[in-house]
Amino acid sequence: MTFMPLPWQSSTMPVPSPTQPVFRFAPSPNGLLHLGHALSAIINHDMAAAMGGRFLLRIEDIDRARCRPEFEAAIFEDLAWLGLSWEQPVRRQSDHLGLYAAALERLREMGLVYPSVMSRGEIKAAVAAAEARGQAWPRDPDGTPRYPGRERDLSASEQAALVAGGRPHAWRLDVAKAVGHLAAPLAWCEAGADPAGETGLIAADPAAWGDVILSRSDAPSSYHLSVVVDDALQGITHVVRGRDLYHATSIHRLLQQLLDLPEPVYHHHRLVLGADGRKLSKSNGDTGIAAFRAAGRSPSDLRALVLGTT
CATH class of the missing domain: 3.40.50.620 (HUPs)
Known part of the structure:
Protein backbone atom coordinates (compact mmCIF):
# COMPACT_ATOMS: atom_id res chain seq x y z
CA MET A 1 0.00 0.00 0.00
CA THR A 2 1.28 3.46 -0.81
CA PHE A 3 0.65 6.56 1.21
CA MET A 4 -2.63 8.04 -0.06
CA PRO A 5 -2.92 11.76 -0.78
CA LEU A 6 -4.46 13.38 2.25
CA PRO A 7 -7.55 15.58 1.75
CA TRP A 8 -5.88 18.91 2.60
CA GLN A 9 -3.31 18.18 -0.18
CA SER A 10 -6.01 17.78 -2.83
CA SER A 11 -6.91 20.76 -4.98
CA THR A 12 -10.53 19.60 -4.95
CA MET A 13 -10.87 20.11 -1.20
CA PRO A 14 -11.67 23.44 0.46
CA VAL A 15 -8.53 24.93 2.00
CA PRO A 16 -8.92 27.02 5.18
CA SER A 17 -7.81 30.61 4.86
CA PRO A 18 -4.22 30.88 6.13
CA THR A 19 -5.22 34.03 7.99
CA GLN A 20 -8.13 32.41 9.84
CA PRO A 21 -7.14 30.67 13.08
CA VAL A 22 -8.62 27.22 13.67
CA PHE A 23 -8.88 25.75 17.17
CA ARG A 24 -10.15 22.38 18.37
CA PHE A 25 -11.23 20.62 21.53
CA ALA A 26 -10.68 16.87 21.23
CA PRO A 27 -11.97 14.77 24.15
CA SER A 28 -12.20 10.99 24.32
CA PRO A 29 -15.63 9.54 25.20
CA ASN A 30 -14.25 7.15 27.81
CA GLY A 31 -15.71 8.93 30.83
CA LEU A 32 -17.42 12.10 31.94
CA LEU A 33 -15.70 15.42 31.35
CA HIS A 34 -14.15 16.94 34.47
CA LEU A 35 -13.32 20.54 35.31
CA GLY A 36 -9.94 20.33 33.57
CA HIS A 37 -11.71 19.52 30.32
CA ALA A 38 -14.02 22.48 30.90
CA LEU A 39 -11.02 24.80 31.21
CA SER A 40 -9.47 23.55 27.97
CA ALA A 41 -12.74 23.73 26.04
CA ILE A 42 -13.46 27.25 27.29
CA ILE A 43 -9.96 28.51 26.49
CA ASN A 44 -10.11 27.08 22.96
CA HIS A 45 -13.59 28.46 22.36
CA ASP A 46 -12.78 31.91 23.73
CA MET A 47 -9.47 32.21 21.89
CA ALA A 48 -11.16 31.28 18.62
CA ALA A 49 -13.85 33.91 19.20
CA ALA A 50 -11.33 36.59 20.17
CA MET A 51 -9.22 35.94 17.06
CA GLY A 52 -12.13 35.67 14.64
CA GLY A 53 -11.35 32.01 14.13
CA ARG A 54 -13.14 28.68 14.02
CA PHE A 55 -13.80 26.29 16.91
CA LEU A 56 -14.03 22.58 16.10
CA LEU A 57 -14.99 19.58 18.22
CA ARG A 58 -13.29 16.25 17.55
CA ILE A 59 -14.18 12.96 19.22
CA GLU A 60 -11.08 10.83 19.79
CA ASP A 61 -12.72 7.42 19.96
CA ILE A 62 -10.12 4.99 18.65
CA ASP A 63 -10.10 2.97 21.87
CA ARG A 64 -13.33 1.11 21.21
CA ALA A 65 -13.00 -0.96 24.39
CA ARG A 66 -13.34 2.13 26.61
CA CYS A 67 -15.25 4.63 24.47
CA ARG A 68 -19.03 4.53 24.84
CA PRO A 69 -21.86 6.38 23.09
CA GLU A 70 -23.36 7.59 26.37
CA PHE A 71 -20.11 9.39 27.19
CA GLU A 72 -20.09 11.02 23.75
CA ALA A 73 -23.65 12.21 24.30
CA ALA A 74 -22.60 13.59 27.70
CA ILE A 75 -19.76 15.55 26.05
CA PHE A 76 -22.22 17.31 23.75
CA GLU A 77 -24.59 18.00 26.65
CA ASP A 78 -21.88 19.36 28.94
CA LEU A 79 -20.34 21.65 26.32
CA ALA A 80 -23.73 22.99 25.25
CA TRP A 81 -24.59 23.68 28.90
CA LEU A 82 -21.38 25.69 29.16
CA GLY A 83 -22.67 27.84 26.30
CA LEU A 84 -20.10 26.65 23.76
CA SER A 85 -20.92 26.10 20.11
CA TRP A 86 -18.89 24.34 17.45
CA GLU A 87 -18.92 23.65 13.74
CA GLN A 88 -20.68 20.65 12.28
CA PRO A 89 -20.07 17.88 11.42
CA VAL A 90 -18.10 16.64 14.39
CA ARG A 91 -15.09 14.58 13.36
CA ARG A 92 -14.82 11.09 14.89
CA GLN A 93 -11.51 9.29 14.66
CA SER A 94 -13.23 5.92 14.31
CA ASP A 95 -14.48 7.08 10.89
CA HIS A 96 -10.96 7.67 9.55
CA VAL A 272 -6.95 22.19 37.14
CA LEU A 273 -5.62 20.29 40.13
CA GLY A 274 -7.42 18.31 42.79
CA ALA A 275 -7.21 19.00 46.51
CA ASP A 276 -4.22 16.62 46.68
CA GLY A 277 -2.33 18.58 44.04
CA ARG A 278 -2.60 16.03 41.26
CA LYS A 279 -4.19 16.64 37.89
CA LEU A 280 -7.82 15.61 37.50
CA SER A 281 -8.61 12.28 35.87
CA LYS A 282 -11.69 10.54 34.52
CA SER A 283 -10.46 7.21 35.85
CA ASN A 284 -10.29 8.62 39.37
CA GLY A 285 -13.87 9.87 39.17
CA ASP A 286 -12.90 13.49 39.70
CA THR A 287 -15.61 16.13 39.85
CA GLY A 288 -17.28 16.36 36.48
CA ILE A 289 -19.17 19.08 34.68
CA ALA A 290 -22.39 17.08 35.02
CA ALA A 291 -21.99 16.79 38.80
CA PHE A 292 -21.30 20.52 39.03
CA ARG A 293 -24.48 21.18 37.08
CA ALA A 294 -26.49 18.72 39.20
CA ALA A 295 -25.38 20.60 42.32
CA GLY A 296 -27.30 23.63 41.07
CA ARG A 297 -24.29 25.66 39.96
CA SER A 298 -24.48 27.80 36.82
CA PRO A 299 -22.23 27.85 33.74
CA SER A 300 -20.92 31.24 34.87
CA ASP A 301 -20.04 29.72 38.25
CA LEU A 302 -18.00 27.00 36.57
CA ARG A 303 -16.34 29.43 34.17
CA ALA A 304 -15.31 31.67 37.06
CA LEU A 305 -14.00 28.69 39.01
CA VAL A 306 -11.79 27.17 36.30
CA LEU A 307 -10.58 30.51 34.94
CA GLY A 308 -9.62 31.60 38.42
CA THR A 309 -11.80 34.71 38.50
CA THR A 310 -13.51 33.91 41.81
Whole structure:
Protein backbone atom coordinates (compact mmCIF):
# COMPACT_ATOMS: atom_id res chain seq x y z
CA MET A 1 0.00 0.00 0.00
CA THR A 2 1.28 3.46 -0.81
CA PHE A 3 0.65 6.56 1.21
CA MET A 4 -2.63 8.04 -0.06
CA PRO A 5 -2.92 11.76 -0.78
CA LEU A 6 -4.46 13.38 2.25
CA PRO A 7 -7.55 15.58 1.75
CA TRP A 8 -5.88 18.91 2.60
CA GLN A 9 -3.31 18.18 -0.18
CA SER A 10 -6.01 17.78 -2.83
CA SER A 11 -6.91 20.76 -4.98
CA THR A 12 -10.53 19.60 -4.95
CA MET A 13 -10.87 20.11 -1.20
CA PRO A 14 -11.67 23.44 0.46
CA VAL A 15 -8.53 24.93 2.00
CA PRO A 16 -8.92 27.02 5.18
CA SER A 17 -7.81 30.61 4.86
CA PRO A 18 -4.22 30.88 6.13
CA THR A 19 -5.22 34.03 7.99
CA GLN A 20 -8.13 32.41 9.84
CA PRO A 21 -7.14 30.67 13.08
CA VAL A 22 -8.62 27.22 13.67
CA PHE A 23 -8.88 25.75 17.17
CA ARG A 24 -10.15 22.38 18.37
CA PHE A 25 -11.23 20.62 21.53
CA ALA A 26 -10.68 16.87 21.23
CA PRO A 27 -11.97 14.77 24.15
CA SER A 28 -12.20 10.99 24.32
CA PRO A 29 -15.63 9.54 25.20
CA ASN A 30 -14.25 7.15 27.81
CA GLY A 31 -15.71 8.93 30.83
CA LEU A 32 -17.42 12.10 31.94
CA LEU A 33 -15.70 15.42 31.35
CA HIS A 34 -14.15 16.94 34.47
CA LEU A 35 -13.32 20.54 35.31
CA GLY A 36 -9.94 20.33 33.57
CA HIS A 37 -11.71 19.52 30.32
CA ALA A 38 -14.02 22.48 30.90
CA LEU A 39 -11.02 24.80 31.21
CA SER A 40 -9.47 23.55 27.97
CA ALA A 41 -12.74 23.73 26.04
CA ILE A 42 -13.46 27.25 27.29
CA ILE A 43 -9.96 28.51 26.49
CA ASN A 44 -10.11 27.08 22.96
CA HIS A 45 -13.59 28.46 22.36
CA ASP A 46 -12.78 31.91 23.73
CA MET A 47 -9.47 32.21 21.89
CA ALA A 48 -11.16 31.28 18.62
CA ALA A 49 -13.85 33.91 19.20
CA ALA A 50 -11.33 36.59 20.17
CA MET A 51 -9.22 35.94 17.06
CA GLY A 52 -12.13 35.67 14.64
CA GLY A 53 -11.35 32.01 14.13
CA ARG A 54 -13.14 28.68 14.02
CA PHE A 55 -13.80 26.29 16.91
CA LEU A 56 -14.03 22.58 16.10
CA LEU A 57 -14.99 19.58 18.22
CA ARG A 58 -13.29 16.25 17.55
CA ILE A 59 -14.18 12.96 19.22
CA GLU A 60 -11.08 10.83 19.79
CA ASP A 61 -12.72 7.42 19.96
CA ILE A 62 -10.12 4.99 18.65
CA ASP A 63 -10.10 2.97 21.87
CA ARG A 64 -13.33 1.11 21.21
CA ALA A 65 -13.00 -0.96 24.39
CA ARG A 66 -13.34 2.13 26.61
CA CYS A 67 -15.25 4.63 24.47
CA ARG A 68 -19.03 4.53 24.84
CA PRO A 69 -21.86 6.38 23.09
CA GLU A 70 -23.36 7.59 26.37
CA PHE A 71 -20.11 9.39 27.19
CA GLU A 72 -20.09 11.02 23.75
CA ALA A 73 -23.65 12.21 24.30
CA ALA A 74 -22.60 13.59 27.70
CA ILE A 75 -19.76 15.55 26.05
CA PHE A 76 -22.22 17.31 23.75
CA GLU A 77 -24.59 18.00 26.65
CA ASP A 78 -21.88 19.36 28.94
CA LEU A 79 -20.34 21.65 26.32
CA ALA A 80 -23.73 22.99 25.25
CA TRP A 81 -24.59 23.68 28.90
CA LEU A 82 -21.38 25.69 29.16
CA GLY A 83 -22.67 27.84 26.30
CA LEU A 84 -20.10 26.65 23.76
CA SER A 85 -20.92 26.10 20.11
CA TRP A 86 -18.89 24.34 17.45
CA GLU A 87 -18.92 23.65 13.74
CA GLN A 88 -20.68 20.65 12.28
CA PRO A 89 -20.07 17.88 11.42
CA VAL A 90 -18.10 16.64 14.39
CA ARG A 91 -15.09 14.58 13.36
CA ARG A 92 -14.82 11.09 14.89
CA GLN A 93 -11.51 9.29 14.66
CA SER A 94 -13.23 5.92 14.31
CA ASP A 95 -14.48 7.08 10.89
CA HIS A 96 -10.96 7.67 9.55
CA LEU A 97 -8.91 4.61 10.50
CA GLY A 98 -7.69 4.19 6.92
CA LEU A 99 -5.88 7.53 7.06
CA TYR A 100 -3.93 6.53 10.17
CA ALA A 101 -3.08 3.18 8.56
CA ALA A 102 -1.79 5.05 5.50
CA ALA A 103 0.39 7.29 7.66
CA LEU A 104 1.79 4.24 9.47
CA GLU A 105 2.48 2.58 6.13
CA ARG A 106 4.41 5.60 4.92
CA LEU A 107 6.63 5.42 7.99
CA ARG A 108 7.03 1.68 7.47
CA GLU A 109 8.14 2.25 3.88
CA MET A 110 10.69 4.75 5.20
CA GLY A 111 12.07 1.99 7.43
CA LEU A 112 11.23 3.90 10.61
CA VAL A 113 8.91 1.48 12.44
CA TYR A 114 9.33 -2.00 13.84
CA PRO A 115 7.03 -4.58 15.49
CA SER A 116 7.42 -5.01 19.24
CA VAL A 117 6.04 -7.99 21.12
CA MET A 118 7.23 -7.55 24.70
CA SER A 119 4.33 -7.48 27.13
CA ARG A 120 4.10 -5.01 30.00
CA GLY A 121 5.12 -7.80 32.35
CA GLU A 122 8.19 -8.60 30.27
CA ILE A 123 9.19 -4.94 30.12
CA LYS A 124 8.75 -4.60 33.88
CA ALA A 125 10.88 -7.70 34.45
CA ALA A 126 13.64 -6.42 32.15
CA VAL A 127 13.68 -3.08 33.95
CA ALA A 128 13.74 -4.73 37.37
CA ALA A 129 16.59 -7.03 36.36
CA ALA A 130 18.67 -4.14 35.01
CA GLU A 131 18.09 -2.04 38.11
CA ALA A 132 18.97 -5.00 40.33
CA ARG A 133 22.35 -5.02 38.54
CA GLY A 134 22.76 -1.34 39.41
CA GLN A 135 21.89 -0.04 35.95
CA ALA A 136 19.75 3.10 35.73
CA TRP A 137 16.91 2.45 33.29
CA PRO A 138 15.99 5.47 31.14
CA ARG A 139 12.49 6.85 31.59
CA ASP A 140 10.35 9.07 29.39
CA PRO A 141 9.11 12.52 30.46
CA ASP A 142 6.07 10.92 32.09
CA GLY A 143 8.33 8.71 34.22
CA THR A 144 7.54 5.47 32.37
CA PRO A 145 10.48 3.16 31.57
CA ARG A 146 11.42 3.39 27.92
CA TYR A 147 10.91 0.36 25.71
CA PRO A 148 13.99 -1.92 25.56
CA GLY A 149 13.90 -1.97 21.74
CA ARG A 150 14.72 -5.68 21.65
CA GLU A 151 13.25 -6.15 18.15
CA ARG A 152 14.61 -2.91 16.67
CA ASP A 153 17.74 -4.45 15.14
CA LEU A 154 16.16 -7.66 13.85
CA SER A 155 16.29 -8.24 10.12
CA ALA A 156 13.23 -7.51 8.01
CA SER A 157 12.53 -11.24 7.68
CA GLU A 158 12.82 -11.76 11.44
CA GLN A 159 10.44 -8.87 12.10
CA ALA A 160 7.99 -10.27 9.53
CA ALA A 161 8.15 -13.65 11.25
CA LEU A 162 7.22 -12.02 14.57
CA VAL A 163 4.11 -10.51 13.02
CA ALA A 164 3.21 -13.69 11.12
CA GLY A 165 3.47 -15.70 14.32
CA GLY A 166 0.24 -14.16 15.54
CA ARG A 167 1.60 -12.85 18.83
CA PRO A 168 0.02 -9.54 19.90
CA HIS A 169 2.32 -6.75 18.81
CA ALA A 170 2.65 -3.02 18.53
CA TRP A 171 4.31 -0.92 15.85
CA ARG A 172 6.87 1.43 17.35
CA LEU A 173 8.69 4.38 15.89
CA ASP A 174 12.47 3.99 15.81
CA VAL A 175 12.94 7.48 17.20
CA ALA A 176 16.74 7.63 16.92
CA LYS A 177 16.58 6.58 13.27
CA ALA A 178 13.70 8.98 12.62
CA VAL A 179 15.63 11.90 14.10
CA GLY A 180 18.49 10.96 11.78
CA HIS A 181 16.19 11.69 8.82
CA LEU A 182 15.83 15.32 9.82
CA ALA A 183 17.71 18.05 8.00
CA ALA A 184 17.68 20.40 10.98
CA PRO A 185 16.93 20.33 14.72
CA LEU A 186 13.25 20.29 15.66
CA ALA A 187 11.48 23.07 17.53
CA TRP A 188 7.99 24.44 18.03
CA CYS A 189 6.40 27.82 18.65
CA GLU A 190 5.01 27.96 22.20
CA ALA A 191 2.45 30.70 22.73
CA GLY A 192 1.31 29.54 26.16
CA ALA A 193 3.95 28.56 28.69
CA ASP A 194 5.95 25.53 29.67
CA PRO A 195 5.99 24.45 33.33
CA ALA A 196 8.78 26.99 33.92
CA GLY A 197 6.92 29.75 32.10
CA GLU A 198 9.01 29.78 28.91
CA THR A 199 7.42 30.86 25.63
CA GLY A 200 8.69 31.38 22.11
CA LEU A 201 10.73 28.87 20.12
CA ILE A 202 11.17 25.64 22.12
CA ALA A 203 13.72 22.98 21.21
CA ALA A 204 12.08 19.59 20.75
CA ASP A 205 13.60 16.43 22.23
CA PRO A 206 11.77 13.41 20.81
CA ALA A 207 14.60 11.08 21.85
CA ALA A 208 13.54 11.58 25.47
CA TRP A 209 10.51 9.39 24.79
CA GLY A 210 12.27 6.39 23.35
CA ASP A 211 10.43 4.29 20.77
CA VAL A 212 6.78 5.31 21.14
CA ILE A 213 3.86 3.14 20.04
CA LEU A 214 2.09 4.17 16.83
CA SER A 215 -0.33 1.24 16.56
CA ARG A 216 -1.25 -1.92 18.47
CA SER A 217 -2.97 -5.15 17.61
CA ASP A 218 -6.00 -3.98 19.61
CA ALA A 219 -5.86 -0.29 18.59
CA PRO A 220 -5.37 0.80 14.95
CA SER A 221 -3.60 4.03 15.88
CA SER A 222 -2.00 5.69 18.86
CA TYR A 223 -2.80 9.14 20.20
CA HIS A 224 0.49 10.47 18.84
CA LEU A 225 -0.10 9.35 15.27
CA SER A 226 -3.81 10.12 14.98
CA VAL A 227 -3.60 13.57 16.56
CA VAL A 228 -1.04 14.91 14.09
CA VAL A 229 -2.95 13.50 11.11
CA ASP A 230 -6.25 14.90 12.39
CA ASP A 231 -4.82 18.34 13.16
CA ALA A 232 -3.45 18.54 9.62
CA LEU A 233 -6.65 17.29 8.00
CA GLN A 234 -8.74 19.80 9.91
CA GLY A 235 -6.39 22.70 9.22
CA ILE A 236 -5.75 23.31 12.92
CA THR A 237 -3.54 26.37 13.32
CA HIS A 238 -3.49 26.55 17.14
CA VAL A 239 -3.24 23.48 19.38
CA VAL A 240 -4.35 24.60 22.84
CA ARG A 241 -4.13 21.93 25.54
CA GLY A 242 -2.96 21.24 29.09
CA ARG A 243 0.63 21.27 30.25
CA ASP A 244 0.48 17.51 30.82
CA LEU A 245 0.93 17.21 27.04
CA TYR A 246 3.74 19.76 26.79
CA HIS A 247 6.55 17.22 26.38
CA ALA A 248 4.52 15.10 23.93
CA THR A 249 4.86 18.00 21.49
CA SER A 250 8.40 16.79 20.73
CA ILE A 251 7.02 13.52 19.31
CA HIS A 252 4.26 15.35 17.46
CA ARG A 253 6.74 17.69 15.80
CA LEU A 254 8.84 14.69 14.75
CA LEU A 255 5.85 12.95 13.17
CA GLN A 256 4.75 16.16 11.44
CA GLN A 257 8.18 16.54 9.91
CA LEU A 258 8.39 12.91 8.79
CA LEU A 259 4.89 12.95 7.26
CA ASP A 260 5.24 16.42 5.71
CA LEU A 261 2.40 17.81 7.79
CA PRO A 262 1.92 21.51 8.64
CA GLU A 263 3.12 22.84 11.99
CA PRO A 264 0.55 24.54 14.24
CA VAL A 265 1.27 27.00 17.01
CA TYR A 266 1.14 25.36 20.44
CA HIS A 267 -0.32 26.83 23.61
CA HIS A 268 -0.09 24.77 26.80
CA HIS A 269 -2.28 26.06 29.60
CA ARG A 270 -2.25 25.35 33.34
CA LEU A 271 -4.04 22.33 34.72
CA VAL A 272 -6.95 22.19 37.14
CA LEU A 273 -5.62 20.29 40.13
CA GLY A 274 -7.42 18.31 42.79
CA ALA A 275 -7.21 19.00 46.51
CA ASP A 276 -4.22 16.62 46.68
CA GLY A 277 -2.33 18.58 44.04
CA ARG A 278 -2.60 16.03 41.26
CA LYS A 279 -4.19 16.64 37.89
CA LEU A 280 -7.82 15.61 37.50
CA SER A 281 -8.61 12.28 35.87
CA LYS A 282 -11.69 10.54 34.52
CA SER A 283 -10.46 7.21 35.85
CA ASN A 284 -10.29 8.62 39.37
CA GLY A 285 -13.87 9.87 39.17
CA ASP A 286 -12.90 13.49 39.70
CA THR A 287 -15.61 16.13 39.85
CA GLY A 288 -17.28 16.36 36.48
CA ILE A 289 -19.17 19.08 34.68
CA ALA A 290 -22.39 17.08 35.02
CA ALA A 291 -21.99 16.79 38.80
CA PHE A 292 -21.30 20.52 39.03
CA ARG A 293 -24.48 21.18 37.08
CA ALA A 294 -26.49 18.72 39.20
CA ALA A 295 -25.38 20.60 42.32
CA GLY A 296 -27.30 23.63 41.07
CA ARG A 297 -24.29 25.66 39.96
CA SER A 298 -24.48 27.80 36.82
CA PRO A 299 -22.23 27.85 33.74
CA SER A 300 -20.92 31.24 34.87
CA ASP A 301 -20.04 29.72 38.25
CA LEU A 302 -18.00 27.00 36.57
CA ARG A 303 -16.34 29.43 34.17
CA ALA A 304 -15.31 31.67 37.06
CA LEU A 305 -14.00 28.69 39.01
CA VAL A 306 -11.79 27.17 36.30
CA LEU A 307 -10.58 30.51 34.94
CA GLY A 308 -9.62 31.60 38.42
CA THR A 309 -11.80 34.71 38.50
CA THR A 310 -13.51 33.91 41.81
